[in-house]
Amino acid sequence: MIEKINPALRNKANEYWSDFQYIFKTLYPNSEERDLLDIIETINTAYEDRKDSLKEIDKKRELAKDWYLDQKWVATMLYVDLYAGNIKEMENHLPYLRELGVNYVHLMPLLEPREGQADGGYAVKNFRKVNSKLGNNDDLIALIEKMHADDQIIAIDFVMNHTAKEHEWAQSILKGESRFKDFYYMFPDRTVPDQFERTLPEVFPDFAPGNFTYQKEINQWVWTTFNEYQWDLNYSEPKVFNAMLGEMLFLANLGVDVLRLDAVPFLWKKMGTNCQNQEEAVMLLVAYKYLIQLVAPGVLFKSEAIVAPNDIIRYLGAGGYEGKACEIGYNATLMNHLWHAIACENTVLLRTTLSKLPSIPPSSTWINYIRCHDDIGWGISDQNAADVGQNGHETRLFCSAFYTGIWPNSFAQGYSFQIDSSNGESRISGSTAALIGIQKSFIENKKEDLASAIDRFKLIHGIIFFMRGIPLVYAGDEIGHLNNFDYLKDAEKREDNRWLHRPAMDWEKALLRKEAGTLEKTLFNIISNLSNRRKETYCLHGNAKETIIPIESNTLFCVEKTLKEENILLMANVSSDFQMISKSALPKKWQGNCFREEISSVTCIYQGDTLFIPPYGVLWLTEKAGEIPQTKEYRLKMEAQTIPGESVYFIENISSVSIGEKARKITCYWVDDLGWHVDVNLVPGAWISYHWVKMYGNNLIEKSKDYYHQAK
Ligand code: GLC
Numbered sequence: 185m186i187e188k189i190n191p192a193l194r195n196k197a198n199e200y201w202s203d204f205q206y207i208f209k210t211l212y213p214n215s216e217e218r219d220l221l222d223i224i225e226t227i228n229t230a231y232e233d234r235k236d237s238l239k240e241i242d243k244k245r246e247l248a249k250d251w252y253l254d255q256k257w258v259a260t261m262l263y264v265d266l267y268a269g270n271i272k273e274m275e276n277h278l279p280y281l282r283e284l285g286v287n288y289v290h291l292m293p294l295l296e297p298r299e300g301q302a303d304g305g306y307a308v309k310n311f312r313k314v315n316s317k318l319g320n321n322d323d324l325i326a327l328i329e330k331m332h333a334d335d336q337i338i339a340i341d342f343v344m345n346h347t348a349k350e351h352e353w354a355q356s357i358l359k360g361e362s363r364f365k366d367f368y369y370m371f372p373d374r375t376v377p378d379q380f381e382r383t384l385p386e387v388f389p390d391f392a393p394g395n396f397t398y399q400k401e402i403n404q405w406v407w408t409t410f411n412e413y414q415w416d417l418n419y420s421e422p423k424v425f426n427a428m429l430g431e432m433l434f435l436a437n438l439g440v441d442v443l444r445l446d447a448v449p450f451l452w453k454k455m456g457t458n459c460q461n462q463e464e465a466v467m468l469l470v471a472y473k474y475l476i477q478l479v480a481p482g483v484l485f486k487s488e489a490i491v492a493p494n495d496i497i498r499y500l501g502a503g504g505y506e507g508k509a510c511e512i513g514y515n516a517t518l519m520n521h522l523w524h525a526i527a528c529e530n531t532v533l534l535r536t537t538l539s540k541l542p543s544i545p546p547s548s549t550w551i552n553y554i555r556c557h558d559d560i561g562w563g564i565s566d567q568n569a570a571d572v573g574q575n576g577h578e579t580r581l582f583c584s585a586f587y588t589g590i591w592p593n594s595f596a597q598g599y600s601f602q603i604d605s606s607n608g609e610s611r612i613s614g615s616t617a618a619l620i621g622i623q624k625s626f627i628e629n630k631k632e633d634l635a636s637a638i639d640r641f642k643l644i645h646g647i648i649f650f651m652r653g654i655p656l657v658y659a660g661d662e663i664g665h666l667n668n669f670d671y672l673k674d675a676e677k678r679e680d681n682r683w684l685h686r687p688a689m690d691w692e693k694a695l696l697r698k699e700a701g702t703l704e705k706t707l708f709n710i711i712s713n714l715s716n717r718r719k720e721t722y723c724l725h726g727n728a729k730e731t732i733i734p735i736e737s738n739t740l741f742c743v744e745k746t747l748k749e750e751n752i753l754l755m756a757n758v759s760s761d762f763q764m765i766s767k768s769a770l771p772k773k774w775q776g777n778c779f780r781e782e783i784s785s786v787t788c789i790y791q792g793d794t795l796f797i798p799p800y801g802v803l804w805l806t807e808k809a810g811e812i813p814q815t816k817e818y819r820l821k822m823e824a825q826t827i828p829g830e831s832v833y834f835i836e837n838i839s840s841v842s843i844g845e846k847a848r849k850i851t852c853y854w855v856d857d858l859g860w861h862v863d864v865n866l867v868p869g870a871w872i873s874y875h876w877v878k879m880y881g882n883n884l885i886e887k888s889k890d891y892y893h894q895a896k
Contacts, residue, residue, distance in 0.1 A: 185220060189478075190228045196478050204474035207467055212422045219422040223475070226426055230433035231479045238439055241332070242482040252484055252511060252654070253549055253726025257337075258715045261290035261556060262659035263304070264318050266688045271319035271327055278334065280694070284662055284708065285715020288654060289331070290339040290444060292557060294318050298348035298413060301676045304557065304686065306341070306446060307348035307414050311431035321438060328439040339442035339486060342432055345450045346414040349406075353427075354415050358401050366421045369407035369453065371396070377405050383458055390602050391679045409450050409459075419451050419468055429475060436480040444486045445469065445510065448499055461495040469499060469509045485510035486551065490558070492565050493517040493541055500548035507547040515550035515653055517541070520563050522554070522644055523619070524579070527586040527594075529759040531741040533579070537568045539732045549726045550653025554644050555619075555661060557686050559601040559611040560587070580609050587612045587619055595621030595637060597667065599681050615685040617664040620644065626666075626703065634703070636760060639800035642710045643756055646783060646802030647741065649714040650754045652730045658685075662711040663693050663704045717782050721804070723752040735769050740797065744771065752782070753805040757797040762873070762892045764839055767793040778812045779805040786896070787813055787869035791840040796871035798892060815865040818895050822852050822860040822876040824888065830880050834862040837873040837890060852876070866895035 189197045205220065212219065245251055260281065268274045271294070281289065293305025296313045305315070314321050328338050347354060353364040371377050377396040384395050387410055396405040397412040407416040417424050435443060452464035469485065476483055487499035487510040496517055501509040521534040544550075562583045566576035585591040587598040598614030617623050620640045625633035649655040671683030696704035718724050728747035735742050739759035745752045753774055757763045767775045767790055781788040782804040788795075789812060797803065824832045832852040841847050852860040866872060871894050878886040 185217070185224070188221065188224045188228075190231050193227070193231060193478055196481075200474045200478055204471060207471045207474070208422075208425075211464055211467055211471065212420075212425070215422045219426065222423075222426045223429065226430045226433065227475060227479055230430070230437060234437050234480060235439075237329075238437065238480070238482065242480060245482040250547060250727065253547075255721060255724040255726070256719045257288050257654045258285050258649075258718065259288035259290060259339075259551060259654050259656040260284070260286045260659050261292060261339075261656060262689070263292045263557070263686065264294055266686065267659060268689075270317070271314065271323040274327055275330055278331065278336070281336075282334070283712065284657070285712050285719070286657070287336045288339065288442075288656075289336060290341075290442070290656075293341045293343065294324070295341075295343075298350040301411070301413065302348065303411055303414060303680075304682070306343050307346075307350075307411065308343050309348045309350045310352075311342075311347075312434050325438055332439070337441035338439075339444050340435065340440050341446050342435060342443040343446040344417070344428055344432070345447040346408075346410065346416045349413045349415050351415075358399065360402070367418055367424055367427070368415045369418050370399075370402070370404040372404060374405060377407075379455060380453070380459070383456055385458055385460075386604075388602060389604060407453070410447075416450065416453075419464075420453075425468070425471070429472065432472065432476070433479055436476065436483045440483065442484045442486050442512065444488055446488050448487050449489045449491050449495065461489070461491055461498065466498050466501075466505060466509055470501070470505045473508055473510070484512055486512040486514070488514055490514060490516045490561060490563065492563055493537055493568065494565075496563075497541060497544055500544045502542055502544050502548075506545040511548055512551055512654070513544075513548070514556075515552050515651075516561070516563055518550070518648070518651060518653075519553055520560055520583075522647060523560060523587065524562070524564060524583055525741065525758045526620075526640060526644065527583060527591075527596075530738050531756075531758055532572050532738055533564065533569065533574065534741060535732055535734070536572050537564075539734070540568070540571070546727070550651070551656050552648040552651050552653040553656040553658065554648060555616045555658040555685065556656070557658070557682065559613050559682055560598075560619075561611040562609070577607060577609065584610045584612055587614065589624075595624055595633065597623050599667075599684060601681055613681045613684045615665050615667050615687075616641070616658065616661040618667045618685075622664055622703070622707075623666045626664075636800065638703075638706055638710075639798075641707060643758065643800045643802045645711060645714055646804070647754065647756050649718045650724065650745075650752075650804060651743065652726060652728070652745075655714070655718065657711055660687065660689055662708050663690065663697060664707050665690065665693075714783065717785075717804070721752060721782055721806075723747045723750040723806070733771065735765065737763060737765060737769075739763055740765060742770070744774075751807060753779075753803075755795070755797055755801075755803040755805060757799065757801045760799045762799060762890075763797045763801075764794045765797065767795070773807070774805070776807065780808045781869075782806055787867075789867055789870050791871060791873075792845075794839050796840070796873070796892060796894075798871075798894070813868045815867050816895070817863050818866050820862050820864060820874075820893060821858065822862065822888075824852075824860050824876055824878050824886070826860070826878060830878050830885060832860040833877050833879065834864070835875055835877060836864075837875065840871060840873040868895050870895050 296310040353367045356364045392411045397408040449460040452462040453459040489499045500513045525531045525534040562580040569576035587596045597618045598612040600610040601613045603610040621637035667684045668687035671677040677683045696702040697708035728745040731744045733742040741756040743754040779788045834850045836848040852862045875888045
């Protein structure tokens with residue numbers, strides 16, 4: 185049979201075909217020779233259609249196998265209509281993306297959707313046609329070529345679990361034709377659906393309860409995991425496998441670099457299970473991967489599997505199919521555990537969960553993100569919570585309460601999405617700025633709170649830009665898009681509050697990134713600086729070894745990366761207080777005196793044997809520090825209010841004193857109109873911790889809180 189494959193593919197076919205056949209036969213034990221011949225025909229046609237320029241790219245990428253592991257990639261995701269109006273206009277925004285440091289752009293669903301409600305484009309009517317409201321296939325090809333010329337890559341969605349009920353396959357069934365009759369799951373009455381429902385969860389219990397929809401035209405119950413207009417494809421049919429292979433290769437041939445495989449956990453159904461994450465769902469992706477490696481080896485798969493930590497990694501091929509499934513996966517575990525850590529100012533669950541996960545195959549990587557177009561689900565497993573002495577259900581309830589702002593002193597302003605009536609748990613919607621506290625402090629005009637919120641924004645991005653994977657900034661986060669309520673005016677969106685965080689890109693707001701002192705400038709610079717710093721930091725390459733360092737502090741997150749001779753250490757503090765860590769708590773190589781902090785390019789030194797990490801601080805430390813700089817004199821202001829006769833003393837805290845030095849106690853001096861001051865000698869980059877006391881004669885009148893100051 186292999187001889188039927190295009191001779192140009194023969195060498196590669198020798199490499200992949202028998203493995204493919206094996207997995208195909210395991211999935212489809214009753215398939216016939218005809219089914220395999222159909223697949224070969226699909227492959228041959230796609231290969232003949234593939235442009236030479238794309239074949240060139242394929243060749244280069246086959247040689248540089250781990251090209252996507254390079255630390256140079258920084259991603260964003262956006263809706264073309266909301267961002268640019270249409271595909272042609274996207275070109276005008278490429279300079280902006282470049283300025284931000286982004287070179288991997290996920291254009292959210294842009295294929296022809298059904299009319300009316302379409303789940304943000306995830307109800308596709310025609311996989312081979314760009315949504316005419318956005319342009320046409322040629323526009324997309326032109327955009328891709330332009331981006332490729334500029335070393336940018338493009339991802340689009342392949343909504344493989346379902347089609348819109350307006351898709352021609354479903355329409356043919358509704359017309360009573362038989363050609364596509366096995367393409368979907370359909371049942372003449374409720375008997376089988378009811379049996380399935382016993383173990384099936386609901387994805388959209390609020391606006392699409394149940395998993396089956398009655399279609400009166402054909403008197404059948406159709407499987408609809410998501411909305412009633414999204415019909416689940418029946419992948420237990422080899423014909424569906426082949427038909428979707430054809431659609432997938434068609435899209436690959438437009439020139440896209442990454443196919444984001446939507447909702448992959450749902451691809452395979454099995455009675456008595458929750459019909460998610462079945463072994464066969466992973467095997468399907470492996471089978472497709474063999475074929476895409478044959479025809480379009482430059483194209484990557486990105487899995488969208490927002491499920492429990494141990495399941496997510498299976499789509500990257502962990503646990504049996506190492507390097508054979510998707511190259512990239514959404515790192516929902518890091519995302520939701522980071523939000524949890526910031527809410528409770530505690531990193532123990534985050535650290536424990538990540539440390540326990542089996543490593544992903546060396547050839548796979550993550551998309552590390554904080555926000556995307558979807559809700560946030562609290563994928564914190566009962567077992568992982570129990571391992572740190574928590575109750576999973578209560579932890580998930582806490583997360584929702586915190587991020588919807590119900591929890592006392594919460595800084596967040598999100599909204600519940602899809603409450604599970606059986607246990608009260610819910611996911612949440614809301615923009616990054618709303619969840620991280622920027623929105624609340626900005627609206628309430630609380631400057632100190634805003635400063636803390638910005639620090640949290642930097643912290644959380646500083647972590648995702650560091651961890652193994654491609655960092656992704658959800659479009660608009662870099663200028664602080666707040667929650668947006670325009671969707672309530674739109675009957676097609678009103679019921680789905682995920683539109684809160686899917687506003688049109690605010691280009692006027694984006695202009696403020698150029699104005700000094702604006703929030704937009706601050707946030708934009710944080711992201712563009714992280715992009716630049718990441719690209720220049722070789723050790724952040726996906727091949728680096730990543731180790732979570734177990735330390736005693738509950739509020740620090742410490743991760744080391746090593747690549748050849750280079751090392752880098754992430755030290756992140758999720759708490760609103762200063763944290764200190766002693767040298768001896770860290771591996772030997774981090775016990776030298778002086779480091780370079782790569783995000784802000786400053787020298788960072790231990791005071792004595794203590795490293796200071798400011799509230800919500802994030803440090804990327806490398807050993808490139810060189811010499812400890814000379815001390816300089818700095819003037820510090822003491823915030824003491826005094827009456828005549830009182831004097832003020834500066835007192836250095838013992839924790840900020842280097843070995844062999846004594847803590848300083850210095851009499852402060854008064855500067856008219858400015859208050860009490862002191863001059864101290866400090867090493868630039870060093871932190872100092874101090875307090876002041878107010879005395880009247882020998883009587884202590886007041887002792888201040890502890891202050892922390894970095895000499896800059
Ligand atoms: C994915 C999409 C989500 C959509 C769902 C159904 O999870 O990200 O927006 O609702 O699939 O297609």
